[in-house]
Amino acid sequence: MTTQYPERPLLPAPPPPGAILILACGNDLRGDDALGARFVAEIERQKQTLPPAWRDAIVTHWQLQWGPETALLLANRHTVCFVDAYAPNGIEASPHGAERAAAPPFVVTRLGPPDGTLAPLLASVGTHQVSPIALLAAARLLGLALPASLWQIAIRGEHFTLGAPLSALASRALAETLTWFWPWLVGETPICTNGTITLN
Amino acid sequence: MTQHAPEAVSPRPSLPANATRRVAIDPLSRVEGHGKVTIWLDDDGQVVEARLHIVEFRGFEAFIVGRPYWEAPVVVQRLCGICPVSHHLAAAKALDRLVGVTQLPPTAEKMRRLMHYGQVLQSHALHFFYLAAPDLLLGFSADPAQRNVFGLAAQKRELARQGILVRQFGQECIEATAGKRIHGTSAVPGGIHKNLSRRERMALLSRAPEIRSWCEAAVALIERLFTEHARFFAQFGSFQTKTFSLVAADGSLDLYDGTIRVKEANGAILIDQFDPSAYDQLLVEAVRPWSYMKFPYLKAYGEPDGFYRVGPSARLINCDRLTTARAEAARQRFLTFDQGAVAHSTLGYHWARLIEMLHCAELIEALLTDADLEGGELRARGQRQHRGVGVIEAPRGTLIHHYEVGDDDLITYCNLIVSTTHNNAVMNQAVTTAAKAFLSGVTITEALLNHIEVAVRAFDPCLSCATHALGQMPLVVSLHHKGSPSPIDQLIRHSDGTIERPTAAPALGTKGT
Numbered sequence: 001m002t003t004q005y006p007e008r009p010l011l012p013a014p015p016p017p018g019a020i021l022i023l024a025c026g027n028d029l030r031g032d033d034a035l036g037a038r039f040v041a042e043i044e045r046q047k048q049t050l051p052p053a054w055r056d057a058i059v060t061h062w063q064l065q066w067g068p069e070t071a072l073l074l075a076n077r078h079t080v081c082f083v084d085a086y087a088p089n090g091i092e093a094s095p096h097g098a099e100r101a102a103a104p105p106f107v108v109t110r111l112g113p114p115d116g117t118l119a120p121l122l123a124s125v126g127t128h129q130v131s132p133i134a135l136l137a138a139a140r141l142l143g144l145a146l147p148a149s150l151w152q153i154a155i156r157g158e159h160f161t162l163g164a165p166l167s168a169l170a171s172r173a174l175a176e177t178l179t180w181f182w183p184w185l186v187g188e189t190p191i192c193t194n195g196t197i198t199l200n
Numbered sequence: 201m202t203q204h205a206p207e208a209v210s211p212r213p214s215l216p217a218n219a220t221r222r223v224a225i226d227p228l229s230r231v232e233g234h235g236k237v238t239i240w241l242d243d244d245g246q247v248v249e250a251r252l253h254i255v256e257f258r259g260f261e262a263f264i265v266g267r268p269y270w271e272a273p274v275v276v277q278r279l280c281g282i283c284p285v286s287h288h289l290a291a292a293k294a295l296d297r298l299v300g301v302t303q304l305p306p307t308a309e310k311m312r313r314l315m316h317y318g319q320v321l322q323s324h325a326l327h328f329f330y331l332a333a334p335d336l337l338l339g340f341s342a343d344p345a346q347r348n349v350f351g352l353a354a355q356k357r358e359l360a361r362q363g364i365l366v367r368q369f370g371q372e373c374i375e376a377t378a379g380k381r382i383h384g385t386s387a388v389p390g391g392i393h394k395n396l397s398r399r400e401r402m403a404l405l406s407r408a409p410e411i412r413s414w415c416e417a418a419v420a421l422i423e424r425l426f427t428e429h430a431r432f433f434a435q436f437g438s439f440q441t442k443t444f445s446l447v448a449a450d451g452s453l454d455l456y457d458g459t460i461r462v463k464e465a466n467g468a469i470l471i472d473q474f475d476p477s478a479y480d481q482l483l484v485e486a487v488r489p490w491s492y493m494k495f496p497y498l499k500a501y502g503e504p505d506g507f508y509r510v511g512p513s514a515r516l517i518n519c520d521r522l523t524t525a526r527a528e529a530a531r532q533r534f535l536t537f538d539q540g541a542v543a544h545s546t547l548g549y550h551w552a553r554l555i556e557m558l559h560c561a562e563l564i565e566a567l568l569t570d571a572d573l574e575g576g577e578l579r580a581r582g583q584r585q586h587r588g589v590g591v592i593e594a595p596r597g598t599l600i601h602h603y604e605v606g607d608d609d610l611i612t613y614c615n616l617i618v619s620t621t622h623n624n625a626v627m628n629q630a631v632t633t634a635a636k637a638f639l640s641g642v643t644i645t646e647a648l649l650n651h652i653e654v655a656v657r658a659f660d661p662c663l664s665c666a667t668h669a670l671g672q673m674p675l676v677v678s679l680h681h682k683g684s685p686s687p688i689d690q691l692i693r694h695s696d697g698t699i700e701r702p703t704a705a706p707a708l709g710t711k712g713t
Contacts, residue, residue: 142353
């Protein structure tokens with residue numbers, strides 16, 4: 001029997017199980033802070049249409065907030081994407097902010113491994129806002145080999161009120177991020193650029 | 201939040217005799233990680249008294265009233281992000297009684313026990329490896345920036361890694377039984393709504409022996425620390441107070457259930473096999489005008505004789521034995537060390553906590569071999585009652601939940617006595633002891649702050665997770681002197697670790713969130 005998969009870019013040979021980690025954070029009860037959780041949920045839903053080996057290759061974790069234990073999740077990965085919501089200027093939206101209007105729906109940043117003195121990088125560990133670089137520094141301190149390919153995906157939100165639903169702006173930003181994500185994963189991340197396979 | 205500059209006070213019974221001025225922080229609506237210590241001096245500059253002020257107000261007992269009773273296990277656990285399992289289970293146990301259930305199906309009870317042991321394991325691991333070990337292993341006066349689990353990792357990588365993994369394992373036990381690591385939902389009145397799959401059980405079981413071996417190593421480590429530093433550790437004080445805990449019918453420690461036992465400081469049993477549902481006949485909660493945390497005491501003994509303490513060392517003293525071999529052997533060494541003095545000391549809590557961590561690791565390892573966890577009978581039913589009390593030994597001590605419910609299923613009354621509250625009196629005693637021992641002159645140093653915090657932290661108080669902020673509990677220490685129009689010295693450590701010594705009249709609470 002042939003399995004029909006939805007239209008996707010040509011997939012290369014699958015990476016090893018767990019090689020790709022999507023690590024999101026945020027409070028799903030606080031409006032657009034749910035973007036990380038929603039992104040992970042969508043990845044989980046969409047990856048079910050992939051061949052089994054690819055499903056095993058992509059692991060997702062969503063946590064309300066990252067902590068020291070989170071660093072252990074970085075072990076034995078090749079590609080890690082840190083995903084969270086972002087608010088332009090770091091505060092709630094103003095309806096008249098010109099800068100906000102120009103803020104992109106998502107921002108992707110390639111991260112480098114931490115170097116030099118690790119202690120300053122660890123400052124956010126133990127707070128409610130642990131940074132990806134702090135997790136990487138923690139992983140290094142714990143003797144873990146860091147993933148070769150590290151990315152931060154920040155999805156735009158505007159309202160972070162307790163009990164609020166995802167805003168229309170955030171919903172659109174999420175959709176745009178997901179549309180971008182799959183071709184990017186296949187075409188841009190180093191682990192996915194070798195070899196080709198065809199669906200079906 | 202309202203701020204107050206120092207204000208003059210008239211002598212009154214609630215203040216130390218020499219108090220002439222005070223600094224007050226008005227209550228915050230949500231005080232996550234805020235504590236305040238005030239130190240009072242006499243004319244000779246000697247410490248008279250020190251106080252740990254808890255200025256948080258939660259209000260759960262009020263706003264749960266009017267809600268359907270079955271919401272309580274899910275709602276009330278939101279008190280805390282560190283020990284929600286304890287509140288979840290204490291509430292569920294209370295509601296078991298409310299729905300007339302006195303005996304859960306084996307699967308339900310074992311699932312709850314696994315959840316609870318996982319909670320105690322992860323909480324104790326968090327406290328020791330993340331909060332206490334940096335002090336104990338790196339030194340109380342080490343660089344504050346290094347006094348955290350990663351400062352520990354920089355010097356003792358494998359120990360830190362093991363600590364993180366032990367905590368993670370406990371969290372995974374919670375996730376498997378409660379549905380998620382924080383604020384799970386599986387315990388329901390009369391039982392539980394999920395069992396464990398074979399795959400889940402085997403996955404956890406495969407890792408349990410290694411976790412247990414790391415816990416054994418941690419116990420050995422703290423035994424060495426006390427052997428080397430017992431005299432210094434003793435400066436943080438000891439207690440001649442009663443000890444309070446649940447014990448099983450055979451006198452062994454049971455963290456999940458049992459009856460109340462109270463011992464005198466000399467080890468004599470004062471109260472035994474006391475029905476925990478009648479706790480309100482046993483305890484009275486005193487109040488102080490300077491703290492939102494009450495001061496429970498034994499009604500029959502009054503104040504201050506009726507003050508008692510709970511938690512790991514109280515439990516190890518109170519019980520006749522632990523049901524797991526390695527932990528029981530460790531308990532015997534603990535109780536006999538230094539002629540038993542450590543068991544009654546402030547820092548002895550750390551040692552006791554690690555013994556309980558080992559005990560839970562052993563309990564989990566044994567429980568995971570039990571196929572009852574995969575059973576299908578999850579709930580029991582009984583005759584509906586109007587009152588339910590649930591008591592459990594949470595990581596920090598005895599936790600009491602009491603609900604009364606009308607015929608319309610709505611909660612009409614709720615009373616919670618949380619673990620940290622029981623220890624309020626002895627925590628204040630420990631702070632005073634530490635201040636007397638380590639305060640030199642009138643200059644407050646960062647090291648002094650940490651010594652005081654070490655005394656507080658030994659109890660692992662859960663001030664809405666305050667001391668679980670990786671040792672970054674915002675702390676205000678004010679030094680007062682008779683006749684001084686304002687504090688003669690003050691040092692504030694903010695949550696980011698920065699130290700501030702206000703030069704003018706302090707405006708407290710500006711970092712409040």
